Structure formats: C-alpha cells, structure tokens
Amino acid sequence: MSTDTSPIKTERDGPILLVTLDRPKANAIDLATSRIMGEVFRDFRDDPDLRVAILTGGGERFFCPGWDLKAAAGGDAVDGDYGVGGFGGLQELRGMNKPVIAAVNGIACGGGLELALSADMILAADHATFALPEIRSGTVADAASVKLPKRIPYHIAMELLLTGRWFDAPEAHRWGLVNEVLPADQLMDRAWELARLMASGPPLVYAAIKEIVRDAEDSRFQDAMSRITQRQLETVDRLYSSEDQLEGARAFAEKRDPVWKGR
Structure with a gap:
C-alpha cells in the first residue's frame, strides 16, 4: 500500500494494519497526503482479511497538526479535493465498520485532533498535547464542532472550541476524550495489544x-x-x-x- 517515499507508511501483521502518517517535519496533511490516506483506509475497509487498524504519527513529537498551511500558501485550496473519506481519509469514509485505534504519539491539534476523533479508541502518550487553534486563524474547526460536544461535557467542548487553548493528555483523559494515557515507550505496545484483542473477536x-x-x-x-x-x-x-x-x-x-x- 505504501512506498519508501510515501507520506503514509503501512505495515500489515495478519488481520491488523498499522498506518503511520510520516511526513516530516510535523506530519501536516496536504491534499495529496489526504488522498493517499483515503485510499489506504478505503482498502482497509474493503479487505476481508483485515480487521483492525492502528493510526499513529511518525517521530516522537507530532501525531498530526492538521492542515498543511505551507501547502495552502503554495496553492492547496482549503476546499480542494481531499479524496475519498474527506480530510485525512477517515472522518467521512462511508461504511467504515471496522475498529480503528488512534495512538497519539505527540502534538494533535486542529485537523490532527479531528483525525483522532474519527477513531473508535484513542490512546495518548503522556507527553501528547491537544488543541483546536482554528479560532486564532479566523476559521472554524468544523468536524470538531460537530463531534466534540457529543464526546465530552458541552461546556468543556465549547471552551476548547472558543478559546483554542492547549491541554495535556491527563486533562484529555479526565474529560473522557482519550481512553488511556501511557508512557511514550509503552504507547504502541498497548495499541498492538488492543488491536490483537479486537482482531480475535467477531x-x-x-x-x-x-x-x-x-x-x-x-x-x-x-x-x-x-x-x-x-x-x-x-x-x-x-x-x-x-x-x-x-x-x-x-x-x-x-x-x-x-x-x-x-x-
């Protein structure tokens, strides 16, 4: 599914697919990357031999900061062709009836947090941080505005949307936004453990x-x-x-x- 030069790396282990967003320096998503992600998750959805996916970011600092503003400045339109599944290939993909685990290994802000919200379970490294800073750039975190008030207390969701403030992994866990907070060196082991548990299920x-x-x-x-x-x-x-x-x-x-x- 991927090549050495692709911003999306995939690793298949029996019924489990590991998807790594690996686009230095920050794993930001441009239109081309989004389209590749859509193809990857569509193929995962349609492959009867695959049962669970893990989504994580390359490196130790960033999960995903969302939209690539440098690409936007270079001509990528915000309302351009994100490909099947919409931004990040996952949040609007129809018929995604298989479990997806997000292993947040670092900064997850803007569209990166929205991407994590598209998963069924979210694990976070203890150094991970989160934010919805769109308000500061005069735009709206559209998917988060739909999803976040349904996932955590309304007033907390509105605070995060209206202020754009940063919050850490323990706070995310306190509000029920993430399932578990783990030491960074245990994050992927736990993700694989959960994936294998679900892959053995019906x-x-x-x-x-x-x-x-x-x-x-x-x-x-x-x-x-x-x-x-x-x-x-x-x-x-x-x-x-x-x-x-x-x-x-x-x-x-x-x-x-x-x-x-x-x-």
Whole structure:
C-alpha cells in the first residue's frame, strides 16, 4: 500500500494494519497526503482479511497538526479535493465498520485532533498535547464542532472550541476524550495489544456495533431500536443470518472459545 517515499507508511501483521502518517517535519496533511490516506483506509475497509487498524504519527513529537498551511500558501485550496473519506481519509469514509485505534504519539491539534476523533479508541502518550487553534486563524474547526460536544461535557467542548487553548493528555483523559494515557515507550505496545484483542473477536458484531452507533446518533431511542429489530441495518441483518452467530451460541454451550469466520 505504501512506498519508501510515501507520506503514509503501512505495515500489515495478519488481520491488523498499522498506518503511520510520516511526513516530516510535523506530519501536516496536504491534499495529496489526504488522498493517499483515503485510499489506504478505503482498502482497509474493503479487505476481508483485515480487521483492525492502528493510526499513529511518525517521530516522537507530532501525531498530526492538521492542515498543511505551507501547502495552502503554495496553492492547496482549503476546499480542494481531499479524496475519498474527506480530510485525512477517515472522518467521512462511508461504511467504515471496522475498529480503528488512534495512538497519539505527540502534538494533535486542529485537523490532527479531528483525525483522532474519527477513531473508535484513542490512546495518548503522556507527553501528547491537544488543541483546536482554528479560532486564532479566523476559521472554524468544523468536524470538531460537530463531534466534540457529543464526546465530552458541552461546556468543556465549547471552551476548547472558543478559546483554542492547549491541554495535556491527563486533562484529555479526565474529560473522557482519550481512553488511556501511557508512557511514550509503552504507547504502541498497548495499541498492538488492543488491536490483537479486537482482531480475535467477531468482525460481524463489530460491524453491526459501528453501524448501530452511527445510525442511532441523531435518532430517538425507539426509532433506532425498531430499525435494529426489523433488521433494516445491513450489518445487523447480515449478523443475524450468519454462521458466526450460530458459532457464538455453540461455543458458549460447549464451553469453548468461538472460532470467528466473518460470515
């Protein structure tokens, strides 16, 4: 999926895909990089042999500072072609029904924080810092304005959006923005540990969970439940008709570990 000169490095270990944004000096994302990321995550989504992805940044200082302002000054339009999946290839990618872990290894600000918010779990190195500084440059953190008030207390989200202030990993953990804060030298080990745990789980169930969560985000409880029980969601309908669901019941009855086949 990647070459030595690509700003996106990929490493495949069985059912797990490691995606590293490696674009010195700061891992900022320009239009070309965003399009590559979209292709990488689209291929991950569509590959039946891949089950979990880890997203991290190259180096020790930056996860991602977001939009490449130097590229913008050189002609990259803010409203240009980001490719499939929108900015960073992940936050608008339709049908992403596989778990994604963000391993934030340093500064994550602006679009970089929005990229992390697109993951299902966020791990942070203890030196990682975060901010949404768009307010200071006269623009809006659009994706964060949609997502952040749904993830953390409203008034805290609004403070971060309206002031653009920096906050550290322990504060991010306190508000529930990140799952865990780890010493830098343990970050990737923990990410791989979680990825292997999920890769050993039932992929059809994960897909159903992710679609249910997306569908229910702006729905009334009973409307969401009706769509689930009436099998109106594709992933739920597939799960309820699958070999894996029967396997889960049989494994429980036989007191053994299930063998998930994804079908």
